[in-house]
Amino acid sequence: MDLKEIQNLIKFVSNSGVAEVKLETGDVKITIRTTLEGNTPDITYVQQAPMQHALAAPVAAAPVAAASAAPAAPAAPAADDNSKYVTIKSPMIGTFYRKPSPDKAPFVEVGSTIGKGDVLCVVEAMKLFNEIEAEVSGKIVKILVDDMSPVEFDQPLFLVDPS
Structure with a gap:
């Protein structure tokens, strides 16, 4: 779904008088809520990453976490304060x-x-x-x-x- 389609959907929902519309297409979820005052839309976008990328991320992050463990030690006394x-x-x-x-x-x-x-x-x-x-x-x-x-x-x- 591109930006133009989303803008058209927002206009349609705000003109229709509907309070809330939820749309789920593939890995994109869109919720549009309108308020009673002026019918201005409140939009929430949620896009979920494919599972392949989510599984690969922790493996790549492990070496970085080990490297950053040493600088984290000086921050501990500040937490004690x-x-x-x-x-x-x-x-x-x-x-x-x-x-x-x-x-x-x-x-x-x-x-x-x-x-x-x-x-x-x-x-x-x-x-x-x-x-x-x-x-x-x-x-x-x-x-x-x-x-x-x-x-x-x-x-x-x-x-x-x-x-």
């Missing part, structure tokens, strides 16, 4: 926001003292804004994600010093 901190992670996939709205101040900054249950940020998922609350009391040591960045499930967002 962060072991005294509590990591607050994203409970969902979405977009990370440090502020309740664009014209307001951020919920927390580095150095802010927080209590259990304080709102640290908002993660927007499917037009729903979910407040992420502190699991522990302490002081924000590091903010690990930029404002308005996409985040994954279980991705670290903040480091908190509980002492």
